[in-house]
Amino acid sequence: MKRIILSIAAVALVFNITSCREVKENAEEAGNAVENAANAAGEAAENAANAAGEAVEDATNAAGEAVENATNAAGEAVEEATNAAGEVIDKAGEAVNDAKEAAGNAVDKAGEAVNDAKDAAGNAVDKAKDAAKDAKDAVKNVTDH
DSSP: OHHHHHHHHHHHHHHHHHHHHHHHHHHHHHHHHHHHHHHHHHHHHHHHHHHHHHHHHHHHHHHHHHHHHHHHHHHHHHHHHHHHHHHHHHHHHHHHHHHHHHHHHHHHHHHHHHHHHHHHHHHHHHHHHHHHHHHHHHHHHHHHO
16 A cells, blocks of 8 residues: 555656646746737837827827918908908998988989979969959959940
8 A cells, every 4th residue: 555655646746747847838938928928018109109299290280280271361361351341431431422412412403393393383373363363354344344
């Protein structure tokens, strides 16, 4: 029985030594894999940082151009609005002058029409007076004869 136990112990010891070698080899392989992963992660982080820096620079340049373009467009719009406002003011002034002149002409023509109506009424009154006098004279002639 001692022999069986010693044999079993010897076999277990052999398996244990083999197992330790495998663990050591696996540990070295895992260490290499971790080191490779760390290197790859470092390179990826560096590439990402470079890409982010370039993206920020591109965005900054694009924003600067957009601001410059917007400023130029706003300046042009203000200039065009100012010119248009000046033209509107000029046209409004011309319209006021035209309206003033037309109103003056209308007043003059109304005055002339009033004078013509006054003259026509005066003539009508004179003709009515003459007609009444003629009628009176005609009635008197009829009564006298």
